[in-house]
Amino acid sequence: MTRPCFGVVAQTRSRSRAATRRGSVRRVVAAISMAAIVVVGLPAAYADGGAHGGHDAGAAPSGMARHGWMPVAGPLFNDPKGSWAAQDNQMHNVIESIAHAPRHSEIDIATWSYFLGRATDALIAAARRGVVVHFVMARGKSEVGSDFGRLRAAFRARNAAHPRAKRSVARTCAATCRGTHGTMHTKMFLFSRTGAAKDVAMWGSPNVTTNAIRHQWNELFTVVNRTKVYEYAKSVFHQLWRDRPHPQPFVVHWFGQVGLAPLPYRGRIDWVSRQLDKVSCRDTVTGSSGGRSVRRTRIQAANAVLSGSVGASVAQHLRTLWNRGCMVSLMYTRLDHVVHGILESPGGRGPVPIHPVHIDVNGDGIYDDYLHLKVLAIHGDIGNRPDATLVMDGSANWANLSRSNDEMLGYFKRPWVYWAYSRWLDHMWQHAPWSARLAPGARTLPSRDRFAHVELD
Structure with missing residues (x-):
């Protein structure tokens, strides 16, 4: 097997004993060098897609705005072989967004699997301070661990004293939510407001699990203050929530230079x-x-x-x-x-x-x-x-x-x-x-x- 010659000399990946002896050193060097570039984002000023134009993707990410906390916008890449910060950067962005969601704001989360206690703690705390949380996941994964059951029980205990519009709910879909068979496999995180940001949408490959942090290479993209992107993603989430077949054909919906397209296909x-x-x-x-x-x-x-x-x-x-x-x-x-x-x-x-x-x-x-x-x-x-x-x-x-x-x-x-x-x-x-x-x-x-x-x- 060969590497393509993209600025480096193409070489055959040898499994010789000499290569094996060098393996431990290479793993250490690789972990250090991957951690050095694991976080990529863009300053919040660029997140609204305004007149700032392009951005140097190698620049250091910024999570702070002038008037308060902001989620990191742009792509985040984690590294399960790196430091804890390099492993956890994506879930940290999600959980901090939950923690900074103010009273009367809305959080919508879709994930295939769910096994992360601190995310459960953050969502329960958000509901208790008056955030409306809607959480949907695949039914076949809802019994793995106690987090989904604990989240649903906490929401139900609080809901008895609140009108329907102010209730937080955790649910599953029988199969796929928008189709007729398959499974709910979306990974999407929506925040009407969090910190100094509004209309925040995140999507990508990580589920809300320990595995996604410690054992997988994932990517998560975040847009901030992008109302049309957020509203479209929210409309797709509402379709998931209804758990009924949606006959929409496959279409990429473009919002400037960003597009979204839901499946089934x-x-x-x-x-x-x-x-x-x-x-x-x-x-x-x-x-x-x-x-x-x-x-x-x-x-x-x-x-x-x-x-x-x-x-x-x-x-x-x-x-x-x-x-x-x-x-x-x-x-x-x-x-x-x-x-x-x-x-x-x-x-x-x-x-x-x-x-x-x-x-x-x-x-x-x-x-x-x-x-x-x-x-x-x-x-x-x-x-x-x-x-x-x-x-x-x-x-x-x-x-x-x-x-x-x-x-x-x-x-x-x-x-x-x-x-x-x-x-x-x-x-x-x-x-x-x-x-x-x-x-x-x-x-x-x-x-x-x-x-x-x-x-x-």
């Missing part, structure tokens, strides 16, 4: 392939002196799961674009054998550069830490627009089940957003830790058992 061509269909591998760029040059379009993909016909379609599109000359890379946790075969085929330019990110920490043959984000980042010719950028994030694996699930996808056209994601994906590609050396007997484990600790949803 009813299109013939999946949501990832339809974006890749727009890509040309030759990007003509005009320089500052007026000269024109041609460069290759770059595609960086990272998703926990590629499987079924959706995964095969995405893999075939990546393979085709790779053969046409695009710079392509894919990081993943798990591929089915069909997807793997498409990507590793020796035809054309050879195998597509792929990189598994699943880490066996203690050498017992079972993966402990793993990639959980779901991101596509493109720079080049997109829809006959030269030098264009696009990032797609959200909660959806590139798998058949996602067609039926409740999911939220985010789309971003601003260059600074692309560079934030691109730099993080580059860093992960180059520095993701190696697995520990397998203990005696661990190699006999069936492949499926190696994923026993992996929560891919």
Whole structure:
């Protein structure tokens, strides 16, 4: 397996004994260097999408506004191998937003799984001070741990003394909330007001769990003071809350340079392939002196799961674009054998550069830490627009089940957003830790058992 030559020399990932001996040193160096860039955000002044234009994604994030606390806006990337701050930055942003929500404000949360005691404490405290909280999750995960039961019981105890409009409620959906089968898989956090901010929307790949902090690489995007984005996300949440099939076809709703699109998905061509269909591998760029040059379009993909016909379609599109000359890379946790075969085929330019990110920490043959984000980042010719950028994030694996699930996808056209994601994906590609050396007997484990600790949803 080779790394693509993106400013570094392409090299074969060796599993030699010498590489294993160097592994512990490399893991330490990787953890330090990943922690150095794990938080990316933008100052609150940029969050409203006003006249400030682009933003240097490498600048230090700001969580403070002149008149009080503000959530960190923009993308946040966590690192389960880093410091506690690097592991927890996404849930910290969510929980601090809960803690700073004032009386009479509203909080709406959707998560597939829920197991985080301090989030429960923060939500109960918010309801007690007069915040109206609506919380929805997948029914099949609601019995895992005590947090959902404790949250629902606390809300019910308080609700008896309050009118319906002021009650906080925690509930589940029978299957998918907006469809007919599947599951509630959205990860979305909405705040009408928190600190000095209003109309705050967050979405991405993390569930509200300890796993999301300590064992998964995730991303979470936050917009602040964006009323139209917030109101649209709120309307989707209301559809989740009603737990009735919603016949809306797949549409990306654009608000300037930010777009949102909920699933279930009813299109013939999946949501990832339809974006890749727009890509040309030759990007003509005009320089500052007026000269024109041609460069290759770059595609960086990272998703926990590629499987079924959706995964095969995405893999075939990546393979085709790779053969046409695009710079392509894919990081993943798990591929089915069909997807793997498409990507590793020796035809054309050879195998597509792929990189598994699943880490066996203690050498017992079972993966402990793993990639959980779901991101596509493109720079080049997109829809006959030269030098264009696009990032797609959200909660959806590139798998058949996602067609039926409740999911939220985010789309971003601003260059600074692309560079934030691109730099993080580059860093992960180059520095993701190696697995520990397998203990005696661990190699006999069936492949499926190696994923026993992996929560891919």
